[in-house]
Amino acid sequence: MTRQASSAPLAAEGPERDNTGPRSLTRLLGLFDVLSLTQNGMSLAELSATLASPKSSLLNLLRPLVAEGYLIHADGSYRIGPSIIRLSASVMSAWNFPKMIRPFMEELVERTGETVLLGVLNKEAEAVAFVELVNSPHPVRLQVPVGTVRPLYASPTGWLLLAYADKGFRDPYMASVQFKLKMPAGIARASITREMAKIRTEGVCSSIDTPIAGVGSVIAPVFDGNGECIASLTVAGPADRFRKDMDLLRATVKEVAARASGIVGAAQPGPK
Template identity: 35%
Template sequence: MQVLDTSSLAGRGGPQSVGRIFAILDLLAEARDGATLSELAVKTTAPKTSLVGLLSGLTLEGCLVRNEEGRYYLGPRFVALAMRATPGRELIATARPVLVDLVEASGETAVLGVLAPDAEVAIYLDKVESENPIRYAVSVGKRQELYCSAAGKILLAFFTSERRENYLKSYVREKFTATTIIGAAELQREVSQIRREGVAYSVDEGVSGASGVGAAIYAADGSVVASLSIAGPTERMRQNRAENVRLIKAAAANCTKRIGGTLATGQEATSPFETGPGNGGRYNK
């Protein structure tokens, strides 16, 4: 990380804390392994006592996350905002009417997901919630594991073989429910099925009682840039499975067409503004 001198920020006509916040964000945007309080204090040339409150507030608001080792990373709220303001904005605008139509047709919540730029996880870029009183509720910016969500499985399925093998071998997978699939061999079989059928399922894997189905959105070069999924109560999703599969495939194909994409398989899933494989996930070191 570079060193940012914040000593003169107070004289710029605004609160010094504002300048320090941007200094923190600038540094963490380039720090793939995050940074501790001590490291941030050195790099921003600011006292630890001045940074503690800022870091706490940013973490509370979801702009930063702090792991068990005390390292800070950019959080889901900031990443979602960045995506909505830059490369993801066009995708959101294009997919929005499709999400609305999908909710109306299926009666379930529809979600647009992409790979996070800093970790091997999916992040929800946009959503339209069902009007059913019992529905799947989700927040824009929420991070979701690739291995136990329909949105994430689609993205995982279209990793390059090398990247997917590394993920299955090294990524620490938590068993959230009795039906969460965490075994590498079982996940590999499911990924192969997803690539053949073009649709991914999650049944009570992330949360008991909630299930989803997803399909891929392709770019012009045939790469997978996003996932489109619907989710709802498991019993309702099970009853309407065939119709939901038809709807999600048609909706994803519609999104692909709207962005000038090409329906193809065998290409790598990428974040809309990813410059390389993220390594901020829960990997064994």
């Protein structure tokens, strides 16, 4: 859409009319900020009102962001897209938190021989993002690139993060989630709800051949000093190796994740 020369708000923007410069960058950051706070997205009119920015200016920002996958435009609304989730995961990987957890991940690799991943919950995308990993030394191992995202319903790691998420997010999600990926027989809302209850009781999640055939995994939560689950440690690899030592794997992952939680809690600033 072309800018209207007669529009007073547009004229007031002056040199920023080509969508470059500090003001446009501030608008871009503000755009991601407001969209990160809504699960259902916002229309162009809502964004214009919230950001106090002309629609034509916003469209010049929105169109390339949609084209590159940073935003999704559907049903008249704009939502956070997969590219910004991957970018967020990359930023997370440079954050101190993964560095703090990495020694525990390396310990798990040494003790289990399997690949270890650090996962975080992205509520806006309703997904789990893997922000750090340490690969198994085995030639046959699970390969998951840093920045990979999976829908919460389609991953045992997602089930665990959902189990410890606040009810204000978890209950609406479970009531409205649509299984857009083809899932194995038996995996539905009811089965995931039962699994979440089991996870909260046992403090660990384990799976073999579910939801991906040939893959085994064990996942435990990492808590901050306030008792909130801020991440997960996932040990994953070929299912045959997990069948042999599942009880030991569950105990090991749970124990290491508990020690990681203690370090995170001790490092957390402010009142506990």
